[in-house]
Amino acid sequence: METLYRSTRETASHTMTSSQAVLQGLTPDGGLFVPFELPQANFDFDQLATMSYPEVAYEVLKLFFTDYTDAELHACIDAAYGDQFDDPAIVPVTKHGEQYYLELFHGPTIAFKDLALQILPHLMTTAAKKNHLDRDVVILTATSGDTGKAAMAGFADVEQTKIIVFYPKDGVSAIQKQQMVTQVGDNTYVVAINGNFDEAQTKVKELLNDSQLHAELANHQFQFSSANSINIGRLFPQVAYYVYAYAQLIHQGQIKNGASVNFSVPTGNFGDILAGYYAKQLGTPIHKLICASNRNNVLTDFFNTGTYDKNRQFYLTSSPSMDILVSSNLERLVFYLTGSDPVATKRLMTDLQTNGSYTISPAMRANLTDFWAGFVTEKQDQAAIHHLYDAHHYAIDPHTAVATAVADQYRQATRDERPMVIVSTASPYKFPHAVLTAITGAPVTVDGLSAVDQLHALIETPIPATVEALRTAPVRHKRVTDPAAMGTTIKSILNLN
Template structure:
């Protein structure tokens, strides 16, 4: 059965194929693509337990990308998940203490975004051929730290594409910044903005839907798309690692087929945890998805009160990829909570834009049964890093620590004894200053960047990832800075549209 896509804000009669939706990125009305009908899965987890990550990914992705042939989809998967990962399992599950950790940092940029952004370029270039696209695709992306590097690593020097990444100049770690500004590829462009991630993301979405800019692009043989998780080519590959993790729990003898598990997910833009929601809808025995936030706890308040309110203080934290007050992917969940009512969804999103908040109806609140939400302070985050290192000789990054600590909050509050899988989203070497501070109990570690990497290595003794080692000699290639209101002008300059 073919899976077609519609907008969260328009009638279901206006549909696209999966390859068309991948190319488009964002719907013309500013909404997000969702399947017209959720695909039906008939997973045999006992069989999946003995399959490779690549094979499991195919079983998942064939449900969502139905206009790709088997050969096309398998070619995309094989190109995405190979030697660029330092563990043949791609996404191994390891037990430390009473928790299980789904390690998603074994890819080329040591962050979970690799699991989706290694395959997106292949999905997109295949889609361009399938749809006879002659225009050059311009990938426009906002990043809170990880997406930018992972997207550029995937798209670097890919034919008929350019990628332009905007990041908050003061809102990423030193290693994240160094990874981005040294990115190679003649088609890659990185621009720091004087603002936060929400400023960058809001402007990117606005530019993607600017009819005048789109017309100017088309006249010059360009077409916009996105590598953010608003693109289904980013979102649905993430479903695969939830299915794979459950299958690996069976393989390790930790659970039996049919036993329910919980996942705790560090959450900012809501894409990663939304992939878990889709995995559950496909039949993966997930009891609860734990939405774990840092001090920017807009999502915690949303799940606990039914009110989404971005009108609050914004904090820069040691888990910068979660420093977000406007969670774009939440719109997809809201769409389902309305009973797939596009008009109601559009009205709520309009409230968010004009008033800075929206409120769920009592009926919608009753429909939130799959999630539990909590948040941690900076001190609690650091305590969790120190605890895992001191008691289990396991080092985690600040984002993973948020999920690990909130998982314990959930277990304490509910007494739920189901196995808990913490989604581990980045290597500790990506945030060495924060990890050092936590482990050594120093409130203000003065070293950062590669100096902090070396000190952390001396302490924890685990190998420094190649992508970090390579930064020692990598020249800076990108030094542009822009105000948010000047982002359109920067794009026009890069594409020589002025």
């Protein structure tokens, strides 16, 4: 059965194929693409347990990208998941203490975004050929730290594409910033903004829906798309690692086929945990998806009260990829909570835009039983890093620590003893200052590569190649702008002025 896509904010009369939705990125009405009908899966997890990650990815992605041929999809997957990962399992599942860690940081930028952003360029260039696109695609992306580097690593020097990344100047780690400003590729552009991620993301979405700017781009043979998780080519590849993780627990003899497990997910823009929700809808035996937040706990309040309210203090934390108050992908879940009602969804999203908040109905709230939500302070985050290293000599980054600490909250609150999988989203070497501070319990006066060296001396695990390369990589990107001037900056980069 073909999977077609519709907007969360428009009647289902307008649909697109998967390749068209990948190219478009965002729907013309400002909504997000969702499947017209969720695909039906009939996974044999005993068989999946014997498969490699690329093989499992194919079984998942063929359900969502139905207008790609088998040969096209295999070519995209083979190009995405190969030697650029430093572990042959691609996403190994390891056990430390009583918890399992789904390690998503073995790709070229040592963060979970690689699992989607290594395949997105191949999905997009294949889609361009299938749809006879005669324009260059301009990838417009806001990043809270990881998406930008991973997207550029995927799209660098890909024909008929340009990628422009905006990041908060003071809102990423030293290593994240260094990774971005040294990015190579004649088609890559990095711009710091004097603001936070929410301001960057809001402006990017506004520009993606700017009809006048679209016309100017078309006149110069350009077309916008996005590499953020609002793009289905970013979102649905993430479903595969939930399915693979469950199959690997069977393969390792940790569970029997059919036993349910929990996943604790460090959550900011809601894309990663939404992928887990889709995995559950496809039949993966997931009991609870635990939405783990830092002090920017807007999602915790939403799940526990039914009100989403971004009108609150914004905190810069040691888990910057989660420093977000407007979680774009939550719109897709809200759409399902309304019973797939685009009018109701649009009304709630309009409330968010105009008032900064919305409240779902009691009936909608009753459908949130797949989720449990909690948040932790910086002190609790550091304690989780310290405890796991002290007890098991296993170092985790601050985002993974948030998920670990909230998983502990969940178990204490519910007494649920099901196997717990922590979604480990980044290497500790991406946040060396925070990890060192937590493990040693002492002030750390260095950051960046000096902190990497100190962390390496302590934990004695290999420094990733992508971090080692930063020692000699020249800074290539020095642009800084205000959020209001992002459109002007884009025009300057593309020579539209």
